[in-house]
Amino acid sequence: MIAALTLLLVFQLVGEVVARALGLPVPGPVIGMALLFAALLLRGGPGENLRQTAGTLLQHLSLLFIPAGAGIMLYGDLIAAEWLPLAAALVGSTLLAIIVTALVLDALVKRRKAGEDALP
Template identity: 35%
Template structure:
């Protein structure tokens, strides 16, 4: 029970920080970051929250049931616009992948060019 109280405390602190400061982060993310920091700083012993965290992770799929059931209300819309939804999903997957690959390749090429210039300069001297 103490583990759940610790987790709830960090959730509450995250909520308070978000409300008081207006940070553009969700309160649960702020609370989670604070909780992780407290674990690393040994302010919260892992053994106090380990059992509760394992229990919550074991049954985490139950937290998604309302979302899945709620999405069934949109099934006619999804059926009607499946092509646009699928297309935007594919584009949002491929576009960042291609841009990232292009950026990495350009950085590798720039590094290789810089090394070749440095090597050529060293050999001339």
């Protein structure tokens, strides 16, 4: 478990270094996750140790919401004062995600149908 956690943290660190060195507007952990994904693709998937550690982390995922909840409690007044822009951003980003998902799904269905029609 320690080796798998170390591996996850090393990829996060590498992502942070890449993000800061290149001045990218993407968070380091996201870059690290993409690099981990690429490494796992090249390796043929995660080992059993990494799989078990990831499963354990996912079982306790709800603990990661505690800092967000504390932030909401701490900045409740600011959130109440800025509720309209926050609500607009929430609704807008949700609608945008739904629209993009629908467009991608439509394109994939058309592509699959075109591939099936091309078969003899």
